[in-house]
Amino acid sequence: MTRRRKIYEGKAKILYEGPEPGTIVQYFKDDATAGNGAKKGTITGKGVLNNRISEYLMLQLAEINIPTHFIRRLNMREQLVKSVEIIPLEIVVRNVAAGSIVKRLGLDEGKKLPRPIVEYYLKNDELNDPLVLEDHITTFNWATLQEMDEIVSYTLRINDFLRGLFAGIGIKLIDFKLEYGRLWKDDEFHIVLADEISPDNCRFWDMASGEKLDKDRFRRDLGKVEEAYQEIAKRLKIIPEKNFEVIESSNPEHME
Incomplete structure (x- = not known):
């Protein structure tokens, strides 16, 4: 089991000491908050989807020469980033x-x-x-x-x-x-x-229906929150639409 020091835990992510100097492991949680923590809940599979969506978009931005902290995705819920x-x-x-x-x-x-x-x-x-x-x-x-x-x-x-x-x-x-x-x-x-x-x-x-496909569905109790996150991943073709299933990873192996 890998044991790494927890650096910081926020509302949506946990940061751990990286494997090399100048790196951090960023772990994506399923926890959801709104109103600066006034409303709390869980969006099943959110961490998995946000990890993949953010990876995709960071790589796309790097292609147009936007400098980012992203290095690579490590697994379903973690990515390696530069310490900034x-x-x-x-x-x-x-x-x-x-x-x-x-x-x-x-x-x-x-x-x-x-x-x-x-x-x-x-x-x-x-x-x-x-x-x-x-x-x-x-x-x-x-x-x-x-x-x-x-x-x-x-x-x-x-x-x-x-x-x-x-x-x-x-x-x-x-x-x-x-x-x-x-x-x-x-x-x-x-x-x-x-x-x-x-x-x-x-x-x-x-664009066609005006349906909200983001965390506003959680903020406003609109329902189908998980489905909205999944829809973004599907349209970006990050995860195949056929037999779409969010694969849950186990708890992070990093320990303080």
């Missing part, structure tokens, strides 16, 4: 009005925005992840102006790419959240995409 210093910001891209912006600005859900909006939120559950401005970010040294320029540039490229990719399989990318980190390489820090991209942090709507 996480920038304490959530970068949210909105193409269509949904979620918090609807309540905040009194918009109609589903309203197409004239152009993509990029928002910044401070990663702090105790403060309920408040919306912040670039002035806050630079004043409090969460990131430099140069880093923010890179982050916004990468984010808009990712948005353009993913919108096209999902449109090709009949899915509208409504909005999504990204996280970035600093990777020490060649005697300097480089900005890289970190965390994951999955139905946990993206809003996906079916």
